[in-house]
Amino acid sequence: MGEIKAVVMEKTDGQIGLALKTFPEPELEPGGVLLRTLYSEVCGTDVHLLKGQLAGVPYPIIPGHVNVGIIEKMNGIVKDINCIPFQIGDEVVFLDVHETCHACWYCLVAKASTRCPSRKVYGITYSAGEGLLGGWSQKIYLKPGVKIVKLPDGLTPKDFIAGGCGAPTGLHAVERATIKLNDTVVVQGSGPVGVFAAVFSMLSGAGKVIVADPAKKRLQTAKTFDVDHTVDAASSEDRIAEVLKHTQQRGADVTIEASGNPKAVPEGLQMTRDNGTYVIVGQYTDAGDVPINPHWQINKKHIDIRGTWGTDFSHFYKTVQLMAKHNKRFNWQRLISNVYGLEDVAAAVDDVENFNVFKAVIAPGEDR
Amino acid sequence: MGEIKAVVMEKTDGQIGLALKTFPEPELEPGGVLLRTLYSEVCGTDVHLLKGQLAGVPYPIIPGHVNVGIIEKMNGIVKDINCIPFQIGDEVVFLDVHETCHACWYCLVAKASTRCPSRKVYGITYSAGEGLLGGWSQKIYLKPGVKIVKLPDGLTPKDFIAGGCGAPTGLHAVERATIKLNDTVVVQGSGPVGVFAAVFSMLSGAGKVIVADPAKKRLQTAKTFDVDHTVDAASSEDRIAEVLKHTQQRGADVTIEASGNPKAVPEGLQMTRDNGTYVIVGQYTDAGDVPINPHWQINKKHIDIRGTWGTDFSHFYKTVQLMAKHNKRFNWQRLISNVYGLEDVAAAVDDVENFNVFKAVIAPGEDR
Amino acid sequence: MGEIKAVVMEKTDGQIGLALKTFPEPELEPGGVLLRTLYSEVCGTDVHLLKGQLAGVPYPIIPGHVNVGIIEKMNGIVKDINCIPFQIGDEVVFLDVHETCHACWYCLVAKASTRCPSRKVYGITYSAGEGLLGGWSQKIYLKPGVKIVKLPDGLTPKDFIAGGCGAPTGLHAVERATIKLNDTVVVQGSGPVGVFAAVFSMLSGAGKVIVADPAKKRLQTAKTFDVDHTVDAASSEDRIAEVLKHTQQRGADVTIEASGNPKAVPEGLQMTRDNGTYVIVGQYTDAGDVPINPHWQINKKHIDIRGTWGTDFSHFYKTVQLMAKHNKRFNWQRLISNVYGLEDVAAAVDDVENFNVFKAVIAPGEDR
Amino acid sequence: MGEIKAVVMEKTDGQIGLALKTFPEPELEPGGVLLRTLYSEVCGTDVHLLKGQLAGVPYPIIPGHVNVGIIEKMNGIVKDINCIPFQIGDEVVFLDVHETCHACWYCLVAKASTRCPSRKVYGITYSAGEGLLGGWSQKIYLKPGVKIVKLPDGLTPKDFIAGGCGAPTGLHAVERATIKLNDTVVVQGSGPVGVFAAVFSMLSGAGKVIVADPAKKRLQTAKTFDVDHTVDAASSEDRIAEVLKHTQQRGADVTIEASGNPKAVPEGLQMTRDNGTYVIVGQYTDAGDVPINPHWQINKKHIDIRGTWGTDFSHFYKTVQLMAKHNKRFNWQRLISNVYGLEDVAAAVDDVENFNVFKAVIAPGEDR
Secondary structure (H helix, E strand, O other): OOOEEEEEEEEEOOEEEEEEEEEOOOOOOOOOEEEEEEEEEEOHHHHHHHHOOOOOOOOOEOOOOOEEEEEEEEOOOOEOOOOOEOOOOOEEEEOOEEOOOOOOHHHHOOOOHHHOOOOEEOOOOOOHHHOOOOOOEOEEEEOOOOOEEEOOOOOOHHHHHHHOOHHHHHHHHHHHHOOOOOOEEEEEOOOHHHHHHHHHHHHOOOOEEEEEOOOHHHHHHHHOOOOOEEEOOOOHHHHHHHHHHHOOOOOEEEEEEOOOOOOHHHHHHHHEEEEEEEEEOOOOOOOOOEEEOHHHHHHOOOOEEEEOOOOOHHHHHHHHHHHHHOHHHHOHHHHEEEEEOHHHHHHHHHHHHOOOOOEEEEOOOOOO | OOOEEEEEEEEEOOEEEEEEEEEOOOOOOOOOEEEEEEEEEEOHHHHHHHOOOOOOOOOOEOOOOOEEEEEEEEOOOOEOOOOOEOOOOOEEEEOOEEOOOOOOHHHHOOOOHHHOOOOEEOOOOOOHHHOOOOOOEOEEEEOOOOOEEEOOOOOOHHHHHHHOOHHHHHHHHHHHHOOOOOOEEEEEOOOHHHHHHHHHHHHOOOOEEEEEOOOHHHHHHHHOOOOOEEEOOOOHHHHHHHHHHOOOOOOEEEEEEOOOOOOHHHHHHHHEEEEEEEEEOOOOOOOOOEEEOHHHHHHOOOOEEEEOOOOOHHHHHHHHHHHHHOHHHHOHHHHEEEEEOHHHHHHHHHHHHOOOOOEEEEOOOOOO | OOOEEEEEEEEEOOEEEEEEEEEOOOOOOOOOEEEEEEEEEEOHHHHHHHHOOOOOOOOOEOOOOOEEEEEEEEOOOOEOOOOOEOOOOOEEEEOOEEOOOOOOHHHHOOOOHHHOOOOEEOOOOOOHHHOOOOOOEOEEEEOOOOOEEEOOOOOOHHHHHHHOOHHHHHHHHHHHHOOOOOOEEEEEOOOHHHHHHHHHHHHOOOOEEEEEOOOHHHHHHHHOOOOOEEEOOOOHHHHHHHHHHHOOOOOEEEEEEOOOOOOHHHHHHHHEEEEEEEEEOOOOOOOOOEEEOHHHHHHOOOOEEEEOOOOOHHHHHHHHHHHHHOHHHHOHHHHOOEEEOHHHHHHHHHHHHOOOOOOEEEOOOOOO | OOOEEEEEEEEEOOEEEEEEEEEOOOOOOOOOEEEEEEEEEEOHHHHHHHOOOOOOOOOOEOOOOOEEEEEEEEOOOOEOOOOOEOOOOOEEEEOOEEOOOOOOHHHHOOOOHHHOOOOEEOOOOOOHHHOOOOOOEOEEEEOOOOOEEEOOOOOOHHHHHHHOOHHHHHHHHHHHHOOOOOOEEEEEOOOHHHHHHHHHHHHOOOOEEEEEOOOHHHHHHHHOOOOOEEEOOOOHHHHHHHHHHHOOOOOEEEEEEOOOOOOHHHHHHHOEEEEEEEEEOOOOOOOOOEEEOHHHHHHOOOOEEEEOOOOOHHHHHHHHHHHHHOHHHHOHHHHEEEEEOHHHHHHHHHHHHOOOOOEEEEOOOOOO
């Protein structure tokens, strides 16, 4: 029972930095599970974490919220949602959100579990002092009750991690969009969330999927997924005009914002038809205010705008199943630009921040 | 067959003014109906019309879009939606919107008839040259196909006109709000739309209805409808704080904006709970942009925002039925502050503009 | 610390009977609560329990699933859904359903918690050997995690128990019915579930509420709640004809079955308009098949039929709040026909079975 | 301007038969359009028409309700829903339903246009005395206001007619089913409606589509569309068991009945999971009653059952667009088993009745 290496994001003299540390192997509570990490993701949230842009983070933390691993140990019998016991050696993934209380007003009356104040997130709101609760580590401790899913046939660990957190987030956005058969869908932004929002829109029966992003380089990935049109004009006016050209001058039935830029919001409203639906899923951190015209852009448009926060187990589970089903068609793992060892995590974060990569992945077990 | 007096809003040398004119009695097309006007409404839209703040108005027009009258003549048999023929002498009301085409993409595919580009509105988008197509007139010509409703038992012409356009607009907003039993509802603004939004929220099973308006005088009317709380703090922060106090610090399940002030929008978002619903119905003219924070106010709140434009026949019809059903409880006609003759229309518009009255009504047939 | 009296329903030689027994006061687990019972309900389910008509009941049991009591003891701090700690002496009620797992496919993916296979119900699926887990007892043990609600101002214990399980069941049915403003609603059956379905339909903005029941005596109670019409014709044809007469020969927008008689189902379908909604909530035990015509009664009608099983915490919580809000208007406790002591439980069940009472209530603490 | 040949279905001495007749070329009202028929469909409804099993049919009629043709003449400018004028020579299709009134309670208040009592259907409820209002004719007269769609690029007349009425009916059923991403869908019946219900379910993001039909021969067609499983067991019990095997013993999230057999209804309810959705679209004629158990099959299952009648323009329009989009993948025209001339119509009906063909098509212009 040796030592476990993990990357810690810690605050020293007000500066947040990364450090490789070692931890003892944890003791498992009844129902606890120990994973040997195969892959962990580096996503935009990790960039924000390193810059200290998220509130309430209990530094030091072990980052890495979406992960895939192999079950190495269990304390007792642990079962999946269909009551099937897991086995040592199973390749599994798990929902990063834990401790949703099922006892508060949000959980019980509003039935809005992603707004439960008790929820904690692996890799983000657990402190390193609480254990191996993040994926940039050779091993991950799954506390009792963490919701685990065995990878279905047809989905390798590498395929799964290629989706990362963008895949269930995109699925949740598409669920909020309530796309109907033959709808025209515009997606703003072509990073991981945008690409998965586009793909799940296609799978939902959209008649036309258009991806708009002024960053031509990023749009290349979206193009390889056979979306119907891409829009890369440099100015907002030109992007709106191009969407209108593709939609009989009416705008899209559904627009999904997955850009992170507040200015995308008034632009996206203009891209959407009267009585259409506008889903906002990309504004995950505070990037400031933006001017909106309530008369022209909301009231007279008779539009629906739907914010989309977090994911619950249903989004995660469905994402895993659908990624398996459509792996042959889409070949997910080609989305991974680069695989990094634990020693190279700083470079991985840097590459994500500078858009050098579409998807960066940590493989804690790989020798380098 | 004498002459008919009507008030015309006309543009002379770029100035919009009011003038009392006479018109000959119209010939009726087959299916046409002539009403003797009992009451017509003066609403905020008429103020905007007089100031030239609406686009596409074919001055000169005869204003007055919500009206009640007595059937004086019909060319042939004209029937209601239940196939029951109208009779001479019936007290009737009608939907101001006409010529919805049932042949365009919005009507047929999107099923969003309030966005049909062909629709015309009595008192607003018909020119006086096209006939007696507004209610500030002794008679009103109902073109073939105009949707007419006989006043049900228990609702007098005066009770109906007390609702004016605020009543079906409020009902439409509440329909968009999909209020559930025991929901807490905040209404921003206590003019006619706000009061009816509050009343229809109460009738929809809300657990608590709160009306917020810094204009204490206007709030008096809302109070007489037995809403649960009124909020009249002068500052936005204080109004938000008061709503939070009434809602376990969570905000309302549903907030309905009925104020017309763009600043109400970010305020209303703050008044609404995470995963709640925010309906915007009061922004009927362009009063400028307002800064919104997409992260805090939409995305992270996981909120639904719903613009609400116009009314269709279903809203109008249901409003008439429900006003009849609840007339004893609410005594609608007390909402009428003042009744004006055709000669006094300018004063009526002035009183509406300056909030001297809650509801101003024209009675074209009254001697003065 | 004396002995606690409770009525047990037990199986002896294949016969189910009632017996008054004594139990020791239980030890409280951390988070456990001991209630002194004020009132418990006797409902139709208890009649079925005594006849052995429910599957999977672990006799002996202490019946009584809807209850109200006073907190006598707690082990540790126990909080409500708003995080407010309960106090000794609080008058409280609780959701009879417990142990919903939040870990199975039904809870997590389908989000259909009333179909969770782990759920247990106080007074029905807990055995007397497991503790004081039913209300026909001087004290009730609330296991850790049982969802407790303090009675709000304006709702006395007697008012609450007058609603019994019919009140949240009726609310759930109305929620499933998605009633819109001005809808006409027919309720079939005028027992407790039917009366509360009618009342919550009225509170939801129905334009007209009609209660149909051939048992004229039972209809009397519904009448006192100011429903718009009652229909008491002896034959199915006549009841249908009467409903059609009240609905322009179209049938109701929404019909709610709350009768328990399978024959009510084809009758209710005939009472509902094309493209209307039919909610089935009264078929709580297997009373046999009934012939349905899929062409005329479902396909061509373009109808929605919605089964409604169980209640979750949201239905229970909203019921308590709305009963408090409308207590002055409806004066719930008048629904109680008779209050029985623990010694008279057999008479209470008998009275319920023979429809001698509208609502029978046990008061375990009352001297008799 | 020669004579026009058409097949008439007429009643002589109480017997319904087919006869080839000639008609003069009609004069066109303003807005009228004359089509040269390319293809017309023979469907199960035509079999029912020939047997006199539909009520209210004004024999003699020219059958053929789904059709495709070339515009030969127009009286004035006729435009599509996007306001684009049609041209002589355009290949077009049209919605068979006409004269929906937009003035009755069903159209205006219930917004259930498929239940409008005024609607008429080409090939079914128009008499031959009213004109060339059916497709088993060399020419078809499109009355003013008939909703016409130009075939989009990528969809030939033969591809379109391969869908026939089954395609929009299947789409409507899927719309009623509100399928969510990863849902498991069972379709009962593998005729044209069943196959298109299965295909549109796949396009809507279903995780798994299962088609059940004891007629193994018919199932072959479904198999070529890459559904996930087919179930061809001879007994109802075995079919249910097989569906349960594919669905973790829970049943499908959504089941769509497209079989026409009343016995399919209780079977389909058993195939559907608790809180799932059951759509009934195949019961287009009265084939008798069937016993249902309201407790086990509806109430306790907490199920939604949704009847689906007719199609409106939106279903027709979306079907045409999606058939064009996915023509390469599915190659629709392979569904056509046989093309018949006007002289062979009796054989075509016979082949449909005896299930000798999957899809029978009339080509009135083909020399034989």
